[in-house]
Amino acid sequence: MSEPALTDFKVIIFDCYGTLADWETGIFNALQPLLARFPSSAQWSRKEALLAFTEIEKDLQRKDPGMLYCDLLSNAHAVLAEGLRDNDVPAASLKSLDNHTDFGQSIKDWPIFPDTCDALRDLQKHYKLVILSNVDHNSFASTHAKLSQDTSHPSLYARPLLDANAQWLPQNTPDSRSPFSLILTAQDTGAYKPDPRGMLFALDIIQKQFGIGKEQVLVVAQSLYHDVEPSSKLDVHSVWINRQGACMGLETLGESPKWLKSFETLGEMAEAVKAEKPEA
Template structure:
């Protein structure tokens, strides 16, 4: 059997945060005010704690909007770092105690509206709404423009639609002068599940076939996170690209990543490889 080629695929299905966007830097910037001077202050400790809390909440509340889930992650990490009680469990709905109102977060953290809290409930909300401000990797935009000339570009992301909107504008460019356009975007809000739950990927694959007319064997999953994307996609027979960005921590798994169909250190390297392959080099 001949070796697979990048150009044999028709659709690229991207993970965004960690792959196109430097979410670890964005997360650390957002957490620094509450973690400085605590046992969770180091990069590894902060990101490990973040990953564990996020994963736990996503498993328990798959229907919770991601911006609200992030607000709850922030409140939980603040409590752990300062040896305070964890936020109360949501009641009534999956997002009852992580709504963006001050009173709701205050209730979750055990502080009333007139009591001082560190940080304020608004800080939890602000962290949850910071997604669109997370920095884009330097190679991302040019690589996406190049790849869009040969593939339909799609997204399967663990965020909500509103949170992705700002990132989408940063990646695609302004409406009147776009760099490229994503052919389809699917979020956890659409799928009703957070990756690596297989329901999220299956939802996206069904939509791609129905909307773009592309079969699953023609879809190539492109991601940095091995645990969220590369490993589960490979296990259901999809082609995979591991963007093994140097220094990444969340979702990193060297042994499983090595099993991906293709591996590159950056998206820019992948785009260059596609061009070489297309030219027969």
């Protein structure tokens, strides 16, 4: 049986941070005040800093999947600070290290990849776009406004006050420019990827909300560890956005997770979709 074409699918489930937003730059920039205070970490490369941080983050996600992501970031920053404090002499006072909450709130400053927004508008013509992200509702709001290219109206991109079991359907919000039909976060699913509960939750909602089964769902993500590999295990097709220079989320690269296609940017994928259906 031949492989399906990109346009055979009806829904795209996006990872956000790493795929649509440049979380590596965002995290590395936000770590600078801490890293600069210790002689050892001040010499770390970008890759060394990010890998040290992500191992702490993953450990906390496994231990407490119910923790809001902003709090998890704060706690990960605190663990990293404590580890540096135990192994090095700070170049400044210990009191100045206690900016963990600021780091936890830094998501609003994480940049969007330059190809993302135009690609989302193009892909929106062919698919229902869904977010499944290891984030919390409040932290995603600023990113959502950026992805919608409408940062002047932030209230339109925050999760509405809904019943706890209701779904976040941005396109039901009047005047919203959101490209997404559904937004799901770890706060909704109760699990951090790569825990399969998140993807299973998303597939169930997509079936109930849109009447679309997993055979017509395509996962698009940069992280092999968080998204591509667990999707493959659930027999869900995926596209790997192989962001050049990225170092996070590649733990399973040597295990050859199965992806349908690979592109270096989301913009390249959008062009490939247009090439399959140029009339759309």
